[in-house]
Amino acid sequence: MTEREPAAEDARPPSAATVTAGEAAAEKAGTDEPVPAVAVGPSGRFGEPGRPLRRNPFLVGFTGALGVLLAYTAFLAVRNAASMLVLIFIALFLAMGLNPAVARLRSWGLPHWLAVATVSLTVVLLLCGGLFALVPPLVTQSGQFIEQLPTYLTELRRNETINDLVERFDLMERVQSAANAETVGQALGGVFGGARWIFGTIFNVLTVVVLTIYFMSAFDRMKSLGYALVPASRRERVRLIGDEILAKVGAYMVGALAIAVVAGGAAFAFAVVVGLAYPFALAVVVAVCDLIPQIGATLGAVIVSLVGFATDFKVGIASVVFFIVYQQIENYLIYPKVMRRSVKVNDVAAIVAALVGVALFGVIGALVAIPAVAAVQLILREVVLPRQQAR
Numbered sequence: 001m002t003e004r005e006p007a008a009e010d011a012r013p014p015s016a017a018t019v020t021a022g023e024a025a026a027e028k029a030g031t032d033e034p035v036p037a038v039a040v041g042p043s044g045r046f047g048e049p050g051r052p053l054r055r056n057p058f059l060v061g062f063t064g065a066l067g068v069l070l071a072y073t074a075f076l077a078v079r080n081a082a083s084m085l086v087l088i089f090i091a092l093f094l095a096m097g098l099n100p101a102v103a104r105l106r107s108w109g110l111p112h113w114l115a116v117a118t119v120s121l122t123v124v125l126l127l128c129g130g131l132f133a134l135v136p137p138l139v140t141q142s143g144q145f146i147e148q149l150p151t152y153l154t155e156l157r158r159n160e161t162i163n164d165l166v167e168r169f170d171l172m173e174r175v176q177s178a179a180n181a182e183t184v185g186q187a188l189g190g191v192f193g194g195a196r197w198i199f200g201t202i203f204n205v206l207t208v209v210v211l212t213i214y215f216m217s218a219f220d221r222m223k224s225l226g227y228a229l230v231p232a233s234r235r236e237r238v239r240l241i242g243d244e245i246l247a248k249v250g251a252y253m254v255g256a257l258a259i260a261v262v263a264g265g266a267a268f269a270f271a272v273v274v275g276l277a278y279p280f281a282l283a284v285v286v287a288v289c290d291l292i293p294q295i296g297a298t299l300g301a302v303i304v305s306l307v308g309f310a311t312d313f314k315v316g317i318a319s320v321v322f323f324i325v326y327q328q329i330e331n332y333l334i335y336p337k338v339m340r341r342s343v344k345v346n347d348v349a350a351i352v353a354a355l356v357g358v359a360l361f362g363v364i365g366a367l368v369a370i371p372a373v374a375a376v377q378l379i380l381r382e383v384v385l386p387r388q389q390a391r
Contacts (some may be wrong), residue, residue: 086361086364087204087207087208087211088211089364090208090364091207091208091211091212091214091215092211092215093249093367093368093371094208094212094215094253095212095215095216095219096219096246096249096250096253097249097250097252097253097254098119098123098212098216098250098253099216099219099246099250100247100250100251100253100254101115101119101254102115102116102119102216102219103115105118105119112217113217116213116216116217119216120209120212120213120216123209123212124209127205127209129284130284130288133278133280133281133283133284134281134284134285136281137277137278137281223242223246226242227239227242241378241379241382241383244378245374245375245378245379248371248374248375248378249371249374249375252339252370252371252374253371255338255339256291256293257291258338259290259330259334259335259338260287260288260290260291261287262330262334263286263287263290263297263300263326263330264283264284264286264287264290265283266326267279267282267283267286267287267300267304268280268282268283270304270319270322271283271304274308274315274318274319275311275315276304276307276308276311276315277307277311282303282304282307285300285303285304286300286301286303286304287300288300289303291367292354292363292366292367293350293354293366293367293369293370294350294351294354294366295354295358295366296366297323297327297330298327300323301319301320301323301324301327304319304323305319305320305323307319308320345370345373345374345377349373349377350369350370350373353369353370353372353373354366354369354370356369357369357372
């Protein structure tokens with residue numbers, strides 16, 4: 001009987017306190033069957049944790065309705081803050097692309113703050129140089145057009161064909177009838193709308209610059225925080241894949257900027273040789289357009305060619321020939337050498353990604369299309385495909 005004492009001890013009925021707690025819980029729940037008591041840990045600073053809520057239909061429905069309400073509230077918040085979220089995304093993407101430059105300067109012995117300041121100052125100087133190249137020609141051309149406007153009107157009045165068209169279609173009466181208070185108000189509204197757009201654009205650019213500088217200064221801390229949110233068992237692998245994606249994005253940004261600078265330099269040299277007006281402004285336009293994958297180089301070539309045709313027909317033909325030859329050199333010589341160590345993306349995937357990016361997010365979508373495809377390609381190769389092969 002001595003050996004059976006532990007079993008008898010295990011088979012003892014529950015204590016009165018446990019039964020009483022179970023009966024009390026059953027009485028509160030409105031049932032006859034006792035509810036088993038739940039073991040709770042020691043009370044902390046905020047008291048003992050309560051019993052879990054019962055899964056009755058009302059609680060399930062209330063929880064579902066609350067989830068739908070929260071989801072709808074989040075949707076409204078994202079929709080109302082969409083423009084600012086786009087600016088944050090652009091700044092974060094630029095910080096990812098400029099971080100390799102900061103890391104390179106730090107490897108040369110510069111402090112972190114000085115490396116960030118150097119890269120930021122370089123970016124600001126490039127923006128100021130681009131504005132300096134584009135704004136004066138626009139102001140000059142607009143001023144010349146306003147000065148020559150009376151001469152243009154006088155020549156139109158002396159033109160017999162124009163006069164016949166005016167008399168035949170009663171254009172003067174239509175212009176006078178259209179020049180009412182409502183039309184003038186709409187025109188003034190358009191002017192004020194244009195001014196508001198200009199100031200809004202300046203504000204957005206400044207916001208992106210400030211956010212980019214902040215993200216560059218806090219990039220390492222943000223990256224460490226993101227990796228800390230991953231479970232410890234997978235953190236090392238996620239860190240390796242994440243660092244590889246960031247490296248590819250940075251390499252793509254550096255390569256794209258290098259190719260754009262080469263394209264702008266070639267356009268500047270050509271514009272100077274053939275005598276196009278404002279060659280520096282045209283070079284900036286070509287460089288900015290060249291940042292857009294797949295279609296940007298063609299867009300810049302079309303703009304410069306139109307300026308060439310407006311100058312002289314022979315200059316326009318020379319512009320078309322020059323850009324056809326240059327695009328072949330860029331596609332088969334410059335681009336492969338610059339991008340061979342950064343991103344290797346299938347051509348079809350790159351074109352589809354660029355088109356989808358333009359359709360969804362405009363020019364910004366086209367700019368981030370290639371790095372996004374490279375990241376997805378890396379995740380598929382390192383995560384998805386090995387998992388499928390292991391099944």
